[in-house]
Amino acid sequence: MDIKIKNVNKEEWDRFEVFCKKSNRSRSEMLKEFIRDAGKFEAVLETELRMKAIIDDVIAHLDLNTQAYLLNVKKGILPMIDTEEENSHEVFNQP
Known part of the structure; x- marks a missing residue:
């Protein structure tokens, strides 16, 4: 054609x-x-949206786990673990 x-x-x-x-x-x-x-664009877009939802869910769960850990540290149930990564300046300190 x-x-x-x-x-x-x-x-x-x-x-x-x-x-x-x-x-x-x-x-x-x-x-x-x-x-x-x-025709592939719609499938790619749907896949990207599903992946974003999965990533958002994982981040939310990591945040909840971190909050639970810090609460347990504050209550004295768990010890504070100091970590330092090569590319990170963030260190967990006991509140």
């Missing part, structure tokens, strides 16, 4: 041509790839 595109902005077309040249692909090849991959 042949497709003709009308009324394309000159600056946008020029950027597209530069992109194609940098990618070592013809305009036709690049447009075919864009059309072929167009």
Whole structure:
């Protein structure tokens, strides 16, 4: 099938041509790839949103665990553990 595109902005077309040249692909090849991959965007977006939700959940649980640990340290149930990592200046100190 042949497709003709009308009324394309000159600056946008020029950027597209530069992109194609940098990618070592013809305009036709690049447009075919864009059309072929167009349906994948929704699946990628859904996956990214699920991953973000998982990461947010993990962070929330880590925060709760930290709060529980510090509460137990404050009550004297657990000892305070001083940690220092190479790339971190944060050290846990007993409140």
